[in-house]
Amino acid sequence: MVGSFEDFKLNKQLLNAIDEAGYEKPTPIQQKAITPILAGQDLMGIAQTGTGKTAAYVLPILMKLKYAQGEDPRALILSPTRELAMQIEEDIAVLGKYTDLRTVVLYGGLGPKTQIENLKKGVDIIVATPGRFLDLYLAEHISTRSLKFLVLDEADKMMDMGFISKIHRILEIVPRKRQNLLFSATMSDLVHKIAGDFLAFPTIVEVDVQATPAETVSQSLYYVPNLKTKLNLLQYLFTDIDTFNRIIVFCKTKKVADNVYSFLVRKYDEEDVRVIHANKGQNTRINSIRAFKEGGIRILVATDVAARGLDVSDVSHVINFEVPIVIEDYVHRIGRTGRARKSGEAITFCNPAEEYYVQKIEKLIRQQIPVKEIPGQVFIEKTGFEERQAIAREIDNQKRKENPDFKGAFHEKKASNDKARSSKNLSNRSRGRAGKKRIGRKK
Numbered sequence: 001m002v003g004s005f006e007d008f009k010l011n012k013q014l015l016n017a018i019d020e021a022g023y024e025k026p027t028p029i030q031q032k033a034i035t036p037i038l039a040g041q042d043l044m045g046i047a048q049t050g051t052g053k054t055a056a057y058v059l060p061i062l063m064k065l066k067y068a069q070g071e072d073p074r075a076l077i078l079s080p081t082r083e084l085a086m087q088i089e090e091d092i093a094v095l096g097k098y099t100d101l102r103t104v105v106l107y108g109g110l111g112p113k114t115q116i117e118n119l120k121k122g123v124d125i126i127v128a129t130p131g132r133f134l135d136l137y138l139a140e141h142i143s144t145r146s147l148k149f150l151v152l153d154e155a156d157k158m159m160d161m162g163f164i165s166k167i168h169r170i171l172e173i174v175p176r177k178r179q180n181l182l183f184s185a186t187m188s189d190l191v192h193k194i195a196g197d198f199l200a201f202p203t204i205v206e207v208d209v210q211a212t213p214a215e216t217v218s219q220s221l222y223y224v225p226n227l228k229t230k231l232n233l234l235q236y237l238f239t240d241i242d243t244f245n246r247i248i249v250f251c252k253t254k255k256v257a258d259n260v261y262s263f264l265v266r267k268y269d270e271e272d273v274r275v276i277h278a279n280k281g282q283n284t285r286i287n288s289i290r291a292f293k294e295g296g297i298r299i300l301v302a303t304d305v306a307a308r309g310l311d312v313s314d315v316s317h318v319i320n321f322e323v324p325i326v327i328e329d330y331v332h333r334i335g336r337t338g339r340a341r342k343s344g345e346a347i348t349f350c351n352p353a354e355e356y357y358v359q360k361i362e363k364l365i366r367q368q369i370p371v372k373e374i375p376g377q378v379f380i381e382k383t384g385f386e387e388r389q390a391i392a393r394e395i396d397n398q399k400r401k402e403n404p405d406f407k408g409a410f411h412e413k414k415a416s417n418d419k420a421r422s423s424k425n426l427s428n429r430s431r432g433r434a435g436k437k438r439i440g441r442k443k
Helices: 011-019 028-038 054-063 080-097 113-120 130-138 154-162 165-171 189-198 226-238 252-268 284-295 328-334 352-365 385-402 410-440
Strands: 043-045 075-078 102-105 127-128 149-152 179-182 203-206 217-223 249-250 273-276 299-302 317-320 345-352
Touching: 011 054, 011 080, 028 054, 028 165, 028 203, 028 273, 028 328, 054 075, 054 080, 054 149, 054 179, 075 130, 075 165, 080 113, 080 127, 080 284, 102 130, 113 130, 127 130, 149 189, 149 345, 154 165, 154 179, 154 328, 165 189, 179 189, 226 252, 226 299, 226 317, 226 345, 249 352, 252 273, 252 299, 284 299, 317 328, 328 345, 328 352, 345 352
Parallel strands: 043 179, 043 203, 075 127, 075 149, 102 127, 149 179, 217 345, 249 299, 249 317, 273 299, 317 345
Antiparallel strands: none
């Protein structure tokens, strides 16, 4: 077992950067992945977020590239989201600070002019989302002839986001002779497929049971009847400022995220809360994430656009205000806390329509999430008509998924009423016939 980074025989520049970054000893994924990557092997790494997997592939790539060379990229790292791409670039800057290797990050959401100018200056490592990379390649701003490394990070998220066709297109335009690295927190059928197309006789490294949350994250679950009660519970928890000191609140939709943000802004200082989702401008998102990282704000409300690639130390709590429908996202959400061997807490609010997904999440992570009672100080609101109807429709949809013959609660109620009316009519007819018989006998 590797006990220190010196055991990997990394050069002095990398070891000095590692020491200054505060890395004391390799994490399990680093212990298992760095040596085979340095040996030139293709590798598939199964590791949840927060386990140090970025450094597991960045360190050997930096070691093998050594110094700036030529104008064309020699390593391409593909990321599903701009947030993760930016985080990878930051990690490369930290670990490669004593090298002259040049990194350019490419992502959509803003004009490509600055990115094109950076590419023209010469580049050794490109970190990119698949769409923007292909756009700039097809516009002839990127040459792939010198590529020696191709990395797919968060491969499962790429498959969830429908990037498989873009990945196949990229595989057609990169040199055949290269080293391939794939990292994923879970192994879906699509990830298996892309791994088969992408990797040649890979070394497989798995540091945890697939989709198992980090042991440093304690989990809990509240069954909450409706949106207003969720807000009341959120407010109650956040009164403990010492415990809940740096929080990410995850929502499924932009609308709910904005509603939660508006509620929290009314309760706390506006400078203490930010919200990020797909409708927010790129600069707004970058500034919000930076302020959260630097401790300028206490609460970050986000959709799953920030579930991956948001590497912030000392996040005390992740609140799943809504249960994710893509159940694998649960692991990635709660992976925002309990990072780098520090402890964290993940709390999930679940209404009746979300119980279906909680059951699937528990099956995925192979454990039950401990249930807590709503504190007595939290006011339980009555569920409004529209929300009650929406919950009932969602539960019907879930039952149809499991049983295509299920007709829905409305149909069941109608059938029950029809049956009751039919029985009542039959009973009335029977009583009528019996009455006629009695009258006949009287005559």
